[in-house]
Amino acid sequence: MIxxxxxxxxxxxxxxxxxxxxxxxxxxxxxxxxxRSGRHAAYAVHGLVVLAAVALWRALLTxxxxxxxxxxxxxxxxxxPYTIAAFWGGQAGSLLFWVLILMTMSSIAHLQNRExxxxxxxYVTATLLVIAAFFLSLLVFITDPxxxxxxxxxxxxxxxxxxxxxxxxxxxxxxxxxxxxxAIPFAFAMxxxxxxxxxxxxxxxxxxxxxxxxxFLTVGNVLGARWAYExxxxxxxxxxxxxxxxxxxxxFTCTAFLHSVMIQEKKNMLKMWxxxxxxxxxxxxxxxxFLTRSGIVSSVHSFTQSGLGPFFVGFLVMxxxxxxxxxxxxxxxxxxxxxxxxxLSREGAFLFNNLLLxxxxxxxxxxxxxxxxxxxxxxxxxxxxxxxxxxxxxxLGLALLFMTGVGPVIAWRRASARNLRRSFLWPLTxxxxxxxxxxxxxxxxxxxxxxxSLATFVLTTIAMEFYRGTRARQSLMHESPAMALxxxxxxxxxxxxxxxxxxxxxxIAVGMAASSAFRVEVQETIERGxxxxxxxxxxxxxxxxxxxxxxxASMLAEVQVTRNGRPVTTLYPEKRFYKRQQQPTTExxxxxxxxxxxxxxxGNYDAESGLVTLLVFVSPLVAWLWIGALVMALGTVxxxxxxxxxxxxxxxxxxxxxxxLEGAARVVR
Amino acid sequence: MKGPSQTEIEESxxxxxxxxxxxxxxxxxxxxSAIPLKxxxxxxxxxxxxxxxxxxxxxxxxxxxxxxxxxxxxxxxVAWVMPFLAVFxxxxxxxxxxxxxxxxxxxxxATPPVEDDVPTAERRARLQAELDRFDG
Numbered sequence: 069m070i071x072x073x074x075x076x077x078x079x080x081x082x083x084x085x086x087x088x089x090x091x092x093x094x095x096x097x098x099x100x101x102x103x104r105s106g107r108h109a110a111y112a113v114h115g116l117v118v119l120a121a122v123a124l125w126r127a128l129l130t131x132x133x134x135x136x137x138x139x140x141x142x143x144x145x146x147x148x149p150y151t152i153a154a155f156w157g158g159q160a161g162s163l164l165f166w167v168l169i170l171m172t173m174s175s176i177a178h179l180q181n182r183e184x185x186x187x188x189x190x191y192v193t194a195t196l197l198v199i200a201a202f203f204l205s206l207l208v209f210i211t212d213p214x215x216x217x218x219x220x221x222x223x224x225x226x227x228x229x230x231x232x233x234x235x236x237x238x239x240x241x242x243x244x245x246x247x248x249x250x251a252i253p254f255a256f257a258m259x260x261x262x263x264x265x266x267x268x269x270x271x272x273x274x275x276x277x278x279x280x281x282x283x284f285l286t287v288g289n290v291l292g293a294r295w296a297y298e299x300x301x302x303x304x305x306x307x308x309x310x311x312x313x314x315x316x317x318x319x320f321t322c323t324a325f326l327h328s329v330m331i332q333e334k335k336n337m338l339k340m341w342x343x344x345x346x347x348x349x350x351x352x353x354x355x356x357x358f359l360t361r362s363g364i365v366s367s368v369h370s371f372t373q374s375g376l377g378p379f380f381v382g383f384l385v386m387x388x389x390x391x392x393x394x395x396x397x398x399x400x401x402x403x404x405x406x407x408x409x410x411x412l413s414r415e416g417a418f419l420f421n422n423l424l425l426x427x428x429x430x431x432x433x434x435x436x437x438x439x440x441x442x443x444x445x446x447x448x449x450x451x452x453x454x455x456x457x458x459x460x461x462x463x464l465g466l467a468l469l470f471m472t473g474v475g476p477v478i479a480w481r482r483a484s485a486r487n488l489r490r491s492f493l494w495p496l497t498x499x500x501x502x503x504x505x506x507x508x509x510x511x512x513x514x515x516x517x518x519x520x521s522l523a524t525f526v527l528t529t530i531a532m533e534f535y536r537g538t539r540a541r542q543s544l545m546h547e548s549p550a551m552a553l554x555x556x557x558x559x560x561x562x563x564x565x566x567x568x569x570x571x572x573x574x575x576i577a578v579g580m581a582a583s584s585a586f587r588v589e590v591q592e593t594i595e596r597g598x599x600x601x602x603x604x605x606x607x608x609x610x611x612x613x614x615x616x617x618x619x620x621a622s623m624l625a626e627v628q629v630t631r632n633g634r635p636v637t638t639l640y641p642e643k644r645f646y647k648r649q650q651q652p653t654t655e656x657x658x659x660x661x662x663x664x665x666x667x668x669x670x671g672n673y674d675a676e677s678g679l680v681t682l683l684v685f686v687s688p689l690v691a692w693l694w695i696g697a698l699v700m701a702l703g704t705v706x707x708x709x710x711x712x713x714x715x716x717x718x719x720x721x722x723x724x725x726x727x728x729l730e731g732a733a734r735v736v737r
Numbered sequence: 738m739k740g741p742s743q744t745e746i747e748e749s750x751x752x753x754x755x756x757x758x759x760x761x762x763x764x765x766x767x768x769x770s771a772i773p774l775k776x777x778x779x780x781x782x783x784x785x786x787x788x789x790x791x792x793x794x795x796x797x798x799x800x801x802x803x804x805x806x807x808x809x810x811x812x813x814x815v816a817w818v819m820p821f822l823a824v825f826x827x828x829x830x831x832x833x834x835x836x837x838x839x840x841x842x843x844x845x846x847a848t849p850p851v852e853d854d855v856p857t858a859e860r861r862a863r864l865q866a867e868l869d870r871f872d873g
Contacts, residue, residue, distance in 0.1 A: 301764045302758055302763070302764035307762070309757050407838035408838055411835065416835075420831075424824070426827070427820065431820035434819050438816045442813070448800075448801055450801050450802055450807055451801075451802050451804060451805055451806075452807060452816065453759060454805065455748060455805050455806040456806040456807065459806070672767055
């Protein structure tokens with residue numbers, strides 16, 4: 069099976085190269101059989117990659133320690149879920165996972181477009197196969213997942229204990245789905261540039277793909293934050309680590325793209341800008357993978373560093389140069405067909421929203437690479453850590469939160485004084501009042517106060533939109549309030565689903581502001597029976613227990629928690645010792661409510677005397693961060709769900725495109 | 738004048754154990770780097786040193802990489818200025834483009850403001866028709 073997996077990868081690479089050549093020649097010469105053969109090559113690559121993936125999973129599950137990869141990232145005592153997750157726990161496996169997801173998406177995209185987008189599809193096939201060929205080259209020539217050890221190992225080294233966490237079962241796949249999902253809109257954008265078909269058809273065709281990628285980028289980032297919160301034991305969830313930055317940068321640009329495509333669809337503007345955004349997003353996903361793999365910047369997340377950096381740099385340069393050349397070539401076709409009437413308009417608001425999002429991506433990129441730049445210029449490597457990112461990104465983030473309230477409700481073209489008054493008078497008044505009340509209550513963390521004010525402003529604009537829409541339906545359609553609300557959302561899912569996403573964003577902003585500004589930290593070294601205060605809680609350490617298994621030994625402190633004299637819960641912060649990797653980890657004990665999280669870490673202990681050091685954090689409103697993410701996910705699902713009206717618009721756009729392309733269509737069919 | 742707090746200084750320094758976090762946030766409670774550094778900070782604060790004096794002292798002892806953010810001097814200023822400069826330049830560029838569009842196109846004053854929220858009878862009728870069409 070191992071040999072079969074290795075052979076499958078080699079054949080996949082050859083098939084991908086064949087597919088690229090045949091589909092491009094077929095498109096240039098309008099030879100339908102060649103284009104069709106290229107498409108079949110993409111399906112074949114998918115099949116071969118699936119075969120290789122099955123071979124690697126089988127080796128992991130059967131503990132085949134003759135394989136270097138299995139011996140490095142698994143062990144006979146590793147739990148089944150983590151043995152499955154070990155597939156993406158190491159470098160070669162994670163790259164194979166990348167290609168597996170890419171080719172699965174490629175097959176779905178090809179099946180969806182069998183009978184449409186005839187002029188685009190050959191170039192879509194070629195682009196996806198080029199990306200696949202790059203990753204397959206790395207797997208075949210540089211980092212082979214099927215490499216045998218000279219002498220089979222008796223036992224595996226085990227998966228990194230930090231990765232033995234249930235969030236790690238779903239965080240990397242989510243992020244990968246997001247990263248790789250960006251390849252589909254990118255491939256269609258490249259195809260639109262190559263074929264010169266630069267209407268909004270490629271955008272409408274890939275809208276759901278973009279949302280899909282954005283959804284998983286969002287989920288992946290939040291799950292990563294949750295993993296850091298539970299596993300790293302420092303009370304926080306985001307440290308602006310280079311690899312975290314690599315994951316958030318494409319999210320910023322993808323979010324900008326999702327907003328600016330609305331301007332193109334509605335006003336036929338920003339064609340070039342949208343092209344730049346989709347290309348930038350894809351480039352940033354590759355840059356993110358490069359950061360994780362290259363070790364160019366130090367990161368706690370770089371579990372699998374290697375010498376792959378130069379290959380990624382080469383690929384990145386090739387992608388960027390090709391994109392710039394294609395955009396320059398098609399510049400005349402990318403001109404806007406309409407003009408903006410006023411900055412006080414939805415178009416203007418979306419433009420500034422885009423500026424802020426790209427500004428956030430740039431600020432994050434800049435801070436991430438500045439240590440490398442500093443070393444190149446001054447010969448001194450410096451650190452750019454959380455204080456830098458918090459200071460630079462916080463004002464940009466707050467400005468973006470403000471635009472979250474403005475963009476969706478300001479009028480298209482040019483807002484009148486009446487529109488502005490009607491849309492913003494109450495939200496601004498309530499937002500300002502919130503700030504004043506919080507300030508009067510004695511809270512002096514200015515960023516947090518501004519954030520709460522803006523949150524009220526945004527939520528009020530959204531609430532007014534729902535209220536007015538529901539009232540309009542009640543009045544015109546004579547529906548009950550619940551029915552009117554359901555129909556309002558159901559019949560305009562894109563708009564109201566978007567509002568739901570914005571509500572989630574506000575929840576996350578509030579959770580982040582409150583938990584970082586008003587967090588209480590206490591560290592105490594105590595004996596059995598002793599108590600101490602942490603915020604509103606009293607913690608009493610009552611016992612120290614140990615457990616043991618062949619895989620992990622663990623020490624747990626029993627901590628009774630009371631509030632105002634009433635028992636609240638019993639927590640068991642834990643220190644684990646993973647025997648194979650000889651590595652200790654911290655298992656946080658957490659009590660989460662909508663108001664605050666009580667987060668207890670067992671720092672140090674003396675088993676004989678029973679003395680323990682406990683580190684305790686009380687973080688207000690942090691649960692809203694996770695709830696906000698769920699609300700965002702719900703909103704995205706609403707936005708993604710198809711409507712008949714939307715299908716009609718896409719069909720009409722395709723019909724217009726296809727009428728001018730009958731020749732090309734005949735080539736493919 | 739109020740002196741710097743222990744937490745403030747701990748947040749300004751990067752732990753050298755490889756955790757990638759600040760001295761304050763380091764998740765290793767028995768950290769061989771964070772614990773001595775916290776002790777040193779306490780000594781400097783007890784000696785009445787200012788924030789700048791303490792950070793300069795750490796920088797000269799351990800190298801600039803111990804600071805958790807770039808200083809506001811020399812080449813490091815570029816790190817702080819560039820993000821805001823980029824957003825500012827991009828904003829100016831967008832404004833310039835839009836002004837150019839507007840002067841090239843119909844004068845803005847000729848475009849009536851959008852009164853999309855005026856509930857006139859005509860608008861209500863149109864809305865009703867649109868809703869009927871979607872519902873159908």
